[in-house]
Structure formats: structure tokens, C-alpha cells
Amino acid sequence: MFGILGLDPAAECVYQDLVTAGSSSAAGLVERTGLPRAAVRKSLALLAELGLVTEQAETRKRYLAASPAVALGALLAEQRHALFRAELGLASLAEAYRSASADSSARDLVEVVIGAHAVRHRFEQVQMSATSELHVMSEASHEVVAPGESVAEEQAINRGVRYHVIVEQAMLDLAGAFEGLMAHMKHEQLVRVVDRVPTKLVIADRSVALVPLSDGTNPDRGEPSALFVRAPGLIRLLVGLYQSVWQQAVPVRLVEPSNIELDEPQTNPTGLDLRILSLLMIGATDAAIAKQLGLGLRTVQRRVAHMMDLARVSTRLQLGWQACHRGWLT
Template identity: 50%
Template sequence: AQSSARPGRWVAAPPGVALGALLTRQRQELEQAELASALLAEEYRAEASEPAVHDLVEVVTGAAAVARRLHQVRLGAASEVCALVTGKPVAVTGTEEGSEERAASRGVVHRVVVEREVLSLPSGILELSAALGRDERCRVVDRVPTKLVIADGTTAMVPLTGRGAEPAALVVHASGLLESLTGLFEAVWREALPLRLGAGGCGVREEGVGPDATDLEILSLLLAGLTDASVAKQLELGLRTVQRRVKGLMELTGVSTRLQLGWHAYERGWVARSGPQAVTGTTATPGTTATAPRTLAAPGAAVTPSAPPAAPPSAQVAGVR
């Protein structure tokens, strides 16, 4: 600093006074740099937490590449493979390179819905017979919207190109799109009919796997308000037999509750829609008229009547005596 006693001469000043302003300015600049660095780090973390598009969807092109990727998807399944199979010969096939057999040998559950057209293909019955022989659960429907394979609910594969183009497919990982594809499969599965093959190798549709006379009697009594134990006593069956048959009806209709079973029984005509006439081929249980459909009781529980929307005023339970 300049000396006040001797103009034109410089003398030493206290460091705290001389450097204080400089240190304050540099400290402010450092704080601003730290703030900018923190903002950049936050933006980086936000970007890193959002998966890139290629991490959610893969595009696979070429017949060999599609077949290889499908093979990997199937073999990578640990618990379940769900598939929709069309009758059109596209790259994403229902059986590829023996991957189904390998997955089934590891205990992987297979649920497959095939178009009815598949049954008319030269190798259709043979492949379905092999699938049923591996204890795969197969159902049939008039038409499926697209060919689809889902492994463990975490990876899906669908065809990408149409007829005449180079085979290509999308591999979809965990995302909203995968959830939509899973929902599509479950909707088709619920509407499809269980498939079994007769001795002649023909696909047996609903008439072959629908409720038999005993099933209709059980359903009739449950809809009338009887408990499982009462039904078993009335029909001289074991309690477990009654419960097993009810479970079979639930699997047949693709439902998880007895309330849903009651509604599907009405929709499928197991409970007559109107008037005293029962389902074709059966007769109404004598003296059994209910507001349809009633809620099927849980084992050992009573029943509370529950009418579906837009149901007719009354419907008679179909049964065989």
C-alpha cells in the first residue's frame, strides 16, 4: 500500500486486509463452480436412470437372426413361456430349434394359444400332440391378433414385417409396451378354448371338453345355494371330488373366482338364458329356478344371489339328473 507519510513510497500492508477482497472474490467463483458441477451431476444421474430406447426394444432382422434370438428368449425362460401361434408361416414360430423341449425339461410352464387354422396344417397336429405330451397347456381360438412369445413376463418377441419383406422381429423388454403385450396374451387366453386331441388326432373343441352331466349337476346345486359339502352328500360324491370338478370348470372358463364362474356359466348357456327350457342336450333340474346367475359359494360357505348386468329376469339352471 502507498505510505501516507511519504507519498510515492510503498509499504507492506497486513495480509488480511490486502488479500481479503481477493480471497472473497475467488471463494464466490469457487462456490459458483461447485454449484454448476452439482447441477451437471444431477442431470447426468437423471439421464442415466432412464433406460435408452435400445435397452427397451431391440430390432432383429434376417431369418437366421430372428430364429437365433427366439431360441435365446425361450431358453432364457426360468418359469413360464406364453405364446400366440398363427397359421401363417412367418419367422417367429411356435416351435424352434428344440427350445421348447429343452425349456419343458427344466420345468418351464408353457401356455400356448393357437389359431384354428394351425389344426389344418400338415405338421400342426403333430406339433400340438408333441406339445401336449410335454404337459403344455394349449388352447385354440378362431384367430389370434399376432404371433407372440413372452418369457417370464420380462421379455417378449413379436414379428415386425409383413408378407414379402425380410423377416424381422421386435424384442421388447420390461416397459409399458411389454405390459400391454402381456395383457393381450391374457385376454386371448381367457377367450380361447382348452384343446385336447382325440384318438384320431383331431382337435376337440368345447363340446369335447365342456362340463359333463355330473359337472352340470354340481353347478346346478351350487347355484341353488348348496355348499360343497351338501352337494357332495346329495350326489354321493367325495368332497374333494366336488371341489376338483369345480376347479376344473374354473380352469375351463379361465377364471379365478367362483363369482366369475357363475357369470361364465350363464354366458355359455350352462344356465338357460330365458324361459323354462334348459341348455340343448340337458334338462332342467326339477324344481330348480334361480335368479341367474347366482354367486358360487366358496367351500363350506353359503351363497348370496348376484345377478349380472343386463341379465333376464330369471334363468333356469341346466342340469342332468
């Protein structure tokens, strides 16, 4: 919680114990926190250095926590000043960067990023810079960052950034694809599926974008490269491309039941039926569904036939219409 103030988990544990339990000896802290004696002594030294604890002058050394409102408030104020100074330094560096050469304005608007490490780093930066929304197009093949590998993605979601994701059909055949889609659904992210995406793409807040220049399917064409874009005209063009693909894609509406039952119901589909139906609605084949859910192909086909009987239809197209009409996937 207070790592930004210079406290490690052990020191934070010791301080919280002193705040709630009052003054204590080092031995008492060891007993209550369960930390090793050396860790407790190291934490006390750190806390004393930061002004968060004081040592009482008694026969046996005892330690007393300083007021959190005063001590931690001072540290927070110091951090705020440090962040303000960092912002000023950032502005100064940005200005120096822009004036470093005659073509700095063009360099700010469009930049070629070369090398797997550089592309991966810039991909993380684009996601970390987002404050409200990210538009992503993802191919089944990957050259630099595989689906689910980005740490920045989870951090962006936790900040409240809304993801709009388009994935291509072939991704449904990959191991773990269903779980990945379900993870997006849990965070109420919008996901659609299309046969093929024209390119990989990530756009943050409709202001910056990253699009690959290299062909990930042909490793003989040199190391990975990408185009980092800030130019408003190019951003509008990429957003338009994204929206045209989004309109053609099929929305993903997945159901995650609390349990999966194989017993046939009398009047309603089971949780397993709804999972199968969810994948059918985004164009997955019977074989892909069986692979994703760990079922036999015959089991999938039998469950689909059972849902058709429940809906009293004779085709899968009619089943999809009835499923929407009856609210099975709502």
C-alpha cells in the first residue's frame, strides 16, 4: 500500500502492528507479525529513518509509532513535490526533444520503431498512456507480443480503461482462446470476431497508435518494426479503418456458468449448452468448440441437437435466432 513512500511489505507490516497494538519491543513484534527477528530489526531501522517510529528510553527497548496523519502525510507531501518536479523535468525534456532538430515536428508525429524489444516496449507504452479507451485488432499469429502476454493490459483495465477488441476467427482454434475471451468479458470489455483483420493495430484515446510494418508470417524479412503515430490525420484514418472492421465483426456474448452440468434438462439449456451456444454465435466450428471445452466432437453435436429440440427448430440459423429471442445469452 505504501511502497511508493519507501516502505517494503515487512516495514509496512511492522508499522501497522505498532499503530494498532501500541508501543512494543522487538520481540513482541516478532511474535505478533511472524516476521524473522532480522527482518523486524531492519524494518524498525527503516521506519525510524523515515520518522515513522520512535525509540522509547526504557530498560528494554520499546518502539512507538508516530501519528500516521502527521508522519505519512509528510511523506506523501514530499512525494507530491517530487512528482511535480518530475513533471516539470518531463516538460523540459520534451521541449528539448522537439527543438533538437529542424524536422522535430515530423519526428514527433510519426516514428519508425525497429527491433522486437523496442516494439514490445512501445506497445506497453501505448497501453499505459491510455486514460479512457483502447481499440485493438489482433491476429492469430504473433511476431512480438502474444495474446495475454502484456502486463500493461491488466493495469489499463484496473485504471478503468475500456477495451474494444477485434480478434480474427483463427484465434478461436488456439489453446486457451476461450479463457482469454472470458477474461475480457469479466471486465465488461467489448470483443468482436471477424474472419480476418487487415492488420494488427492498437489505438489509445484516439490520439496515438501503433501499427506493425513488418510481416510476422515471413521471418526472412528482417527484425520486427512498427509505426508509432501521433499525426491527427493518420489517427483519423486508422480509427476509420478500425470502425469499418468493427461494423462487420460479430459481437462476442459469452456465458460463464457457475457450474457445468451434463445432465439433460427438461425445458432449459444447461450451463454447458450455453457455453457451446456462445461459441457457435461467434462462428466457432464444432471441432473448435470441442477443443476449447475439452469435449468430444459427438458430445458437442449432441448438445447442439438437444438445444435445437428445446427451441423446436430444424437449423442452426433458426437456433441462433431463437436463442436471442428467448434471451438464453442475455
